[in-house]
Amino acid sequence: MKVGILGGGQLGRMLLQAAANYTVETYVMEQDENCPAAHLCHHFIKGNIQDFDAVYNFGKNLDAITIEIEAVNIEALEKLAAEGKRIYPSPSAIKIIKNKIHQKEFYQQHQIPTANFIVTQSLKDVEQHIHFLPAAHKLAEGGYDGKGVQILQSKNDIVNGFNAPAVLEKSVAIKKEIAIIIAVNDNNETAIYPCAEMVFDPVLNLLDYQLSPARIEEKELWKAESIALAVVRNLKSAGLFAVELFIDKNGEVLVNETAPRVHNSGHHTIEANYCSQYDMLWRIILQYPLGNTKSILPSAIVNILGAENYNGKATYEGLNDVLKMDNVFVHLYGKQTTKAGRKMGHVTIMSNDYTDLIHKANKIKHTLKVKA
Amino acid sequence: MKVGILGGGQLGRMLLQAAANYTVETYVMEQDENCPAAHLCHHFIKGNIQDFDAVYNFGKNLDAITIEIEAVNIEALEKLAAEGKRIYPSPSAIKIIKNKIHQKEFYQQHQIPTANFIVTQSLKDVEQHIHFLPAAHKLAEGGYDGKGVQILQSKNDIVNGFNAPAVLEKSVAIKKEIAIIIAVNDNNETAIYPCAEMVFDPVLNLLDYQLSPARIEEKELWKAESIALAVVRNLKSAGLFAVELFIDKNGEVLVNETAPRVHNSGHHTIEANYCSQYDMLWRIILQYPLGNTKSILPSAIVNILGAENYNGKATYEGLNDVLKMDNVFVHLYGKQTTKAGRKMGHVTIMSNDYTDLIHKANKIKHTLKVKA
Numbered sequence: 107m108k109v110g111i112l113g114g115g116q117l118g119r120m121l122l123q124a125a126a127n128y129t130v131e132t133y134v135m136e137q138d139e140n141c142p143a144a145h146l147c148h149h150f151i152k153g154n155i156q157d158f159d160a161v162y163n164f165g166k167n168l169d170a171i172t173i174e175i176e177a178v179n180i181e182a183l184e185k186l187a188a189e190g191k192r193i194y195p196s197p198s199a200i201k202i203i204k205n206k207i208h209q210k211e212f213y214q215q216h217q218i219p220t221a222n223f224i225v226t227q228s229l230k231d232v233e234q235h236i237h238f239l240p241a242a243h244k245l246a247e248g249g250y251d252g253k254g255v256q257i258l259q260s261k262n263d264i265v266n267g268f269n270a271p272a273v274l275e276k277s278v279a280i281k282k283e284i285a286i287i288i289a290v291n292d293n294n295e296t297a298i299y300p301c302a303e304m305v306f307d308p309v310l311n312l313l314d315y316q317l318s319p320a321r322i323e324e325k326e327l328w329k330a331e332s333i334a335l336a337v338v339r340n341l342k343s344a345g346l347f348a349v350e351l352f353i354d355k356n357g358e359v360l361v362n363e364t365a366p367r368v369h370n371s372g373h374h375t376i377e378a379n380y381c382s383q384y385d386m387l388w389r390i391i392l393q394y395p396l397g398n399t400k401s402i403l404p405s406a407i408v409n410i411l412g413a414e415n416y417n418g419k420a421t422y423e424g425l426n427d428v429l430k431m432d433n434v435f436v437h438l439y440g441k442q443t444t445k446a447g448r449k450m451g452h453v454t455i456m457s458n459d460y461t462d463l464i465h466k467a468n469k470i471k472h473t474l475k476v477k478a
Numbered sequence: 479m480k481v482g483i484l485g486g487g488q489l490g491r492m493l494l495q496a497a498a499n500y501t502v503e504t505y506v507m508e509q510d511e512n513c514p515a516a517h518l519c520h521h522f523i524k525g526n527i528q529d530f531d532a533v534y535n536f537g538k539n540l541d542a543i544t545i546e547i548e549a550v551n552i553e554a555l556e557k558l559a560a561e562g563k564r565i566y567p568s569p570s571a572i573k574i575i576k577n578k579i580h581q582k583e584f585y586q587q588h589q590i591p592t593a594n595f596i597v598t599q600s601l602k603d604v605e606q607h608i609h610f611l612p613a614a615h616k617l618a619e620g621g622y623d624g625k626g627v628q629i630l631q632s633k634n635d636i637v638n639g640f641n642a643p644a645v646l647e648k649s650v651a652i653k654k655e656i657a658i659i660i661a662v663n664d665n666n667e668t669a670i671y672p673c674a675e676m677v678f679d680p681v682l683n684l685l686d687y688q689l690s691p692a693r694i695e696e697k698e699l700w701k702a703e704s705i706a707l708a709v710v711r712n713l714k715s716a717g718l719f720a721v722e723l724f725i726d727k728n729g730e731v732l733v734n735e736t737a738p739r740v741h742n743s744g745h746h747t748i749e750a751n752y753c754s755q756y757d758m759l760w761r762i763i764l765q766y767p768l769g770n771t772k773s774i775l776p777s778a779i780v781n782i783l784g785a786e787n788y789n790g791k792a793t794y795e796g797l798n799d800v801l802k803m804d805n806v807f808v809h810l811y812g813k814q815t816t817k818a819g820r821k822m823g824h825v826t827i828m829s830n831d832y833t834d835l836i837h838k839a840n841k842i843k844h845t846l847k848v849k850a
Contacts, residue, residue: 119498394801429769
């Protein structure tokens with residue numbers, strides 16, 4: 107079977123590592139010939155995944171196509187789907203999720219709990235809703251990795267907002283942020299991964315590390331799972347989906363956002379679960395049975411980000427110290443250059459002991475630095 | 479760092495899956511452009527790994543070279559080593575192991591327990607040693623996957639032997655066959671994997687499945703580990719080594735043979751150990767610290783071999799039934815054609831319960847068939 111991936115970043119790289127357990131023939135399209143996935147596929151095609159002709163020509167001789175980023179040309183995928191190509195996720199699901207206004211309206215339409223919001227077209231619109239602050243202002247399209255989001259605490263912050271279509275989302279008193287990955291196959295069978303929890307640095311408001319399975323109350327887990335399932339069922343698409351949710355101070359669960367693809371919150375499944383999220387997506391695409399989502403051991407993920415004030419050819423300080431640790435798994439994405447905050451790799455830690463996970467996660471964060 | 483692999487089979491494929499966790503730039507040389515490793519490296523070079531010029535030209539611009547098969551041009555590797563290239567394992571270690579006469583003499587020279595043997599140059603030589611039968615006649619060079627070995631029970635079998643340099647090895651009353659993988663880095667530090675045991679089909683005398691850690695007496699384990707370590711220390715080479723041993727009916731431990739590379743007996747380490755044998759070899763080559771060899775859970779390996787009487791484009795019967803099993807990991811090597819006995823893939827099973835491992839191993843053997 108010939109399967110194409112639109113996008114050649116680290117998610118594509120890890121998908122291709124998993125693909126080599128099967129007989130699938132892989133194709134990748136991406137502009138950057140030195141991207142993390144370029145050399146791990148059978149066929150690399152240099153091209154713009156946002157361009158209609160490029161995507162259509164890439165897909166027309168393949169059996170199936172998947173994405174590793176939402177910023178792809180949907181019209182080309184719709185035409186390919188109409189011609190009988192299998193697309194994971196469906197173009198209609200990408201369309202809903204790609205635009206934050208559509209995504210929020212989708213939750214509302216299906217009575218899926220999510221933070222209250224107002225659609226704004228310009229900063230003038232935002233000024234009409236000062237009573238709604240504090241809120242997060244989220245650009246409808248083109249946001250990525252924290253870009254395209256501004257927290258507006260009060261009137262004075264409005265200048266930081268977006269003078270373009272956006273969602274103004276009322277701030278929630280968050281107790282915990284969690285994520286649930288769900289797989290859906292062509293027969294509408296689903297498999298739910300154990301819930302993961304994000305632990306944030308209270309000072310920097312940056313994701314510090316992630317733990318899985320999450321330490322949350324069973325009632326909260328039930329709510330979260332049923333909400334995540336409702337999101338995925340209503341998207342009416344096969345594929346792999348990551349649903350990010352908030353648990354608020356009252357124990358209510360709200361959807362934050364959904365990704366219709368393999369996701370940063372599922373990296374640990376490579377080592378820590380019987381079927382990794384990457385293996386699971388191949389099972390869906392190749393029409394094999396869904397895999398076992400269970401944890402083998404609890405795990406943590408630490409993201410390796412480019413250090414502040416370093417730009418250029420990446421070097422990894424402290425790597426040997428991390429590789430010496432007993433139960434850690436290092437993944438570097440092979441990006442040639444670093445810049446502040448760029449995702450350069452991740453480290454998974456496995457242990458039955460959450461104290462050990464947290465201790466090692468903190469140690470790794472303070473040990474491993476990407477400089478230039 | 480630029481690292482080359484001589485050979486592009488399944489061991490190369492799995493090495494390259496592991497390489498993508500690091501920033502190494504990979505090169506593979508192999509004659510067959512459709513070999514399992516061809517599309518997972520940065521640079522594929524079509525060439526004959528037994529040819530001096532091909533190997534020398536392949537290696538001269540690299541930082542380090544490793545092998546996934548012993549049948550390589552050693553003179554070229556010696557020249558490259560003399561010019562400062564790092565070679566894992568050293569050419570001298572490959573030289574000892576590649577020729578079964580040298581290998582047996584090496585064990586003898588270092589007082590390493592191994593079955594008694596006689597060197598034979600022709601069938602006439604064998605006829606001089608009828609008193610030595612039953613014995614295994616092993617071709618000095620070029621044997622592979624059971625080819626190049628003939629069991630000579632008595633005088634009448636001698637015609638099946640080799641009229642070429644070979645080893646006549648006295649048959650041992652075997653209680654169990656085991657294997658130990660040992661890693662050695664440039665600083666002569668070593669790391670020993672848990673011992674694995676081979677379970678043979680008593681009727682077909684074929685490897686049925688493998689279990690790890692082995693169910694053997696502690697005393698036998700100590701002997702086996704100290705013998706395997708003696709083998710590796712005397713080879714005086716960094717690299718990854720698989721030492722295959724017999725435990726005889728008296729509990730004595732004898733070396734069968736050694737492979738100076740990643741090995742079939744270590745496939746399970748991908749999922750079932752903190753540091754896989756593939757990851758370990760990269761750590762050695764990239765001069766990172768050695769990894770943790772411990773088991774996460776006990777495991778079994780079932781090899782997926784081409785079924786008898788099928789030649790041609792491979793199809794996998796029963797694959798869905800195996801993929802439905804909860805704690806199994808399927809690895810297909812992507813070989814386009816099958817033939818009887820060809821290694822087409824393997825399945826790893828993980829469980830705390832050896833009965834579950836054995837039950838599933840048998841089930842997989844009877845379910846998954848490679849046909850054409």
